[in-house]
Amino acid sequence: MAKKQKPNRPKARLPRGFGDRQSAEIRATNQMVEKIREVYERYGFDPIETPFLEFTDAMGKFLPDTDRPNAGVFSLQDEDDQWMSLRYDLTAPLARHVAQNFNQIQMPYRTYRQGWVFRNEKPGPGRFRQFMQFDADSVGAPGVQADAEMCMMMADTMEALGIKRGDYVIRVNNRKVLDGVLEAIGVTDEAQKLTVLRAIDKLDKFGVEGVKLLLGAGREDESGDRTEGAGLDEGQVLKILALLAMTISFKSGPGTIQTWKTPKELGWIEGDEEESVSNALYQLATLQSYCKDNGYPSDCIKIDFSCVRGLEYYTGMVYEAELTFDVTNEKGQKVQFGSVGGGGRYDGLVSRFTGQPVPATGFSIGVSRLMTALTNLGKLDDAEMPGPVVVCVMDKDVESLAEYQKMVQELRDVGIRAEMYQGNPKNFGKQLQYADKRNSPAAIIQGSDERARKVVQIKDLVAGKKAAAAIKDNETWKAERPGQFEVALGEGKSRFVKLIEEIKKLIKVN
RNA sequence: GCCGCCUUAGCUCAGUUGGUUAGAGCGCUAGAAUGUGGAUCUAGAGGUCCCCUGUUCAAUUCAGGGAGGCGGUACCA
Incomplete structure (x- = not known):
């Protein structure tokens, strides 16, 4: 006999990097988002929203040589053959929005936005292909105060989310410092410069030794995969490492940089340094001064020359929020987690559209990633929400069912989650089992006996569980x-008053 | 993209030096117990042993290829 042919059914599965979200996770996300929103609102930012799809060229992913601009983004073609893409961040759409509504917008334009973004790339721990970001930006704010405000707001946000000071650090840098120093030590080739910057960015990940290898000959990871280095000579490598070890700080007001030595003072160059380098240093020092004076010490908002961030569009200040404790996954493995948020100054982003220079600064919190970290740490409030009060179905005649439904409605009217059992009522035990699994605080029982006596039974499921712990035999x-x-029930319209009172009491206690 | 590990029941995992009927725990369903959650006992359902090709009398097991998962690394707006 031939094998029974199974119908060719589709497999229930998801594309990698995407995931369904359970109610506990959704509630936790909503709580997080609400806390972040409160902080941003308090700083005087207003919400705006842009759609998921943008024209691909508006987002800066225009790749004329490829058929599908799919490198890193999800793209599709409209009926008129124009390429559109799912947004990969919230900054590029904001720039588009500002450019498009330039004349109506009051600068400085302080806004926040939250939502899903999409990246077509390999997912990793805490990295998804659909994830949530929560951004804040000041457009038309050229001063370093705007950057300082961003850093302070980031710190406030972390703390609002329950991450204590010391468990996170905001690292700040100015890209022009690195640019100037690289120039001074003779790294002028653009490609090599990029490799060097990427190597520097890896300091927190691989440590000094790792960066040394990446700046020089190259590095092998634990799986044996090799990364080509930047090919600098030993003198250059040492100079960069010296830079990374430096700190700058103020002692007494703006103007005095204490421990920073310029390339010239270090003897790396003959003439005067680029003005941009000293400007950048001055900005950093000013930022740190602002932050310090407002209660954010230099180990909280920290100048760190190894902070590099996106190479393409940041034009000056960059900042990054990082967790300082270890993150492990559900298998207990320690995991390379990376930053949970970052941003910087992007003075060129709006001028892509308008031609007019528009200074802007902002940052983004990776809500999904931060949530993964908090979940793995057990710092997230993922306690199951109490289920609904379940009104059991004993009698199936129309009149009784209507009475059960009435109880449910009255409970709902006073704001108590409640439902009548909607499964097969044949087996009564199942109904209580259902209530138990729904994490219900209580079940309400009224059979013909109770009905005749004008009473209901309330079963306190939480107290019952405790009381029952000692009972061994089922009898x-x-x-x-x-x-x-x-x-006891009352009479007429108000017959459920006592019942509702008792349920209220019970929910309060539990 | 590259490197490593992994894939057997709904879940976590045993196992087969290539052999007839592939197991456990948990979960699920039913019963003991038709008006009472848990614990207990009994029974039951549930499998393309990731897929394809090859070697073989015989492949879940071996070989090659592929897919998926996890981790590392590269890239990252």
Whole structure:
């Protein structure tokens, strides 16, 4: 006999990097988002929203040589053959929005936005192909105060989310410092410069030794994969490492940089340094001064020359929020987690559209990634929400069912989650089992006996569970009915008043 | 993209030096117990052993290829 042919059904599965979200996760996300929103609102930012799809060229992913601009973004073609892409961040759409509404917008334009973004790339720990970001930006704000404000707001946000000071650090840098120093030590080739910057960015990940290898000959990872280095000579490598070890700070007001030595003072160059380098240093020092004076010490908002960030569009200040404790996954493995948020100054982004220079600064919190970290750490409030009060179905005649439904509605009217059992009511035990699994605080029982006596049984499921812990045999268990008590009903319209009172009391206690 | 590890029941995982009927725990369903959650006992359902090709009398097991998962690394707006 031939094998029974199974119908060719589609496999229930998801594309990698995407995931369904359970109610506990959604509630936790909503809580996080609400906390972030409160901080941004308090700083005087207003919400705006842009759509998921943008024209690909508006987002800066225009790749004329490829058929599909799919490198890193999800793209599709409209009926008129124009390429559109799912947004890969919230900054590029904001720039588009500002350019498009330039004349109506009051600068400085302080806005925030939250939502899903999409990246067509390999997912990793805490990295998804659909994830949530929460951004804040000041457009038309040229001063270093705007950058300082961003850093302070980032710190406030971390703390609002329950991450204590010391468990995170905001690292700040000015890209022009690195640019100037690289120039001074003779790294002028653009490609090599990029490799060097990427190597520097890896300091927190691989440590000094790792960066040394990446700046020089190259590095092998633990799986044996090799990364080509920047090919600098030993003198250049040492100079960069010296830079990374430096700190700058103020002692007494703007103007005095204490421990920073310029390339010239270090003897790396003959003439005067680029003005841009000293400007950049001055900005950093000013930022740190602002932050310090407002209660954010230099180990909280920290100048760090190894902070590089996106190479393409940041034009000056860059900042990054990082967790300082280890993150492990559900298997207990320690995981390379990376930053949970970052941003910087992008003075060129709006002028892509308008031709007019528009200074802007902003940052983005990786909500999804931060949530993964907090979940793995058990710092997230993922306690199951209490289920609904379940009104059990004992009698199936129309009149009784209407009475059960009435109880449910009255509970709902006073704001208590409640439902009538909607499964097969044949087996009564199933109904209580259902209530138990839904994490219900209580079940309400009214059979013909209770009906005749004008009472209901309330079963306090939480107290019952506790009381029952000692009971071993089922006979006693059934006889004692742990957690259960009787309530007399009144008459007429207000007959459920007492019942509702009792349920309220019970929910409060549990 | 590159490198490593992994894939057997709904879940976590055993196992087969290539052999007839592939197991456990948990979960699920039913019963003991038709008006009482848990614990207990009994029974039951549930498998393309990731897929394809090859070697073989015989492949879940071996070989080659592919897919998916996890981790590392590269890239990252």
